[in-house]
Amino acid sequence: MFVVLDSPPGLPGSSGWSGAPSACPGCGGRLRWWGYARVRWIRARSGPPLRVRPRRVRCAGCGVSHVLLPASAGVPRHADAVPVIGAALLGAVRGHGYRRVAAELDRPASTVRGWIRRATGRAELIRVQAVRLAAAMDVLLDPPGPVGSPLGDALQALGAAVAATIRRLGPVAAPWPLAAVISAGLLGPLPRTRSS
Numbered sequence: 001m002f003v004v005l006d007s008p009p010g011l012p013g014s015s016g017w018s019g020a021p022s023a024c025p026g027c028g029g030r031l032r033w034w035g036y037a038r039v040r041w042i043r044a045r046s047g048p049p050l051r052v053r054p055r056r057v058r059c060a061g062c063g064v065s066h067v068l069l070p071a072s073a074g075v076p077r078h079a080d081a082v083p084v085i086g087a088a089l090l091g092a093v094r095g096h097g098y099r100r101v102a103a104e105l106d107r108p109a110s111t112v113r114g115w116i117r118r119a120t121g122r123a124e125l126i127r128v129q130a131v132r133l134a135a136a137m138d139v140l141l142d143p144p145g146p147v148g149s150p151l152g153d154a155l156q157a158l159g160a161a162v163a164a165t166i167r168r169l170g171p172v173a174a175p176w177p178l179a180a181v182i183s184a185g186l187l188g189p190l191p192r193t194r195s196s
């Protein structure tokens with residue numbers, strides 16, 4: 001599964017940077033559109049759930065298919081929209097306990113604790129990906145300095161990468177969805193699947 005910009009035109013990888021793979025990650029083969037994955041219902045910060053039906057691509061070489069999850073939905077195998085999860089992570093970086101963050105977001109405490117743990121566990125991965133992308137988007141950009149925690153450093157780097165991407169490409173997506181594309185879904189990991 002890949003987190004991609006909401007409406008990448010053309011075939012994956014054909015239109016520049018979209019978060020979609022340009023070739024099969026397994027064998028390097030050509031990808032073709034291949035129907036749709038199952039419908040997902042995503043809970044936004046408020047209001048009714050959003051219906052999302054991700055497109056799928058299939059490798060012409062090895063036959064493996066991949067789900068392209070739109071960035072507005074954003075986080076593979078989680079039912080909450082990416083701005084909700086992002087807000088929880090920011091709350092944690094500000095030093096708020098997960099119970100308080102959960103209450104503010106009206107989500108179960110165990111769910112919020114899980115998000116914070118997962119993101120903290122891959123904070124360095126997120127930071128490295130974000131710094132690399134920010135440098136590719138803006139060669140003159142200074143790398144962000146440390147803010148005192150791995151997750152804080154990761155979110156700061158993500159913020160810099162989002163800003164650099166928007167400066168370079170224009171408003172291709174809202175900030176949190178863009179952060180989800182850059183970080184492979186904030187919470188990863190993203191196993192290869194035949195269908196999901």
Ligand SMILES: [Zn+2]
Pocket residue numbers: 024025026027028029059060061062063064
């Ligand atoms: Zn393949």
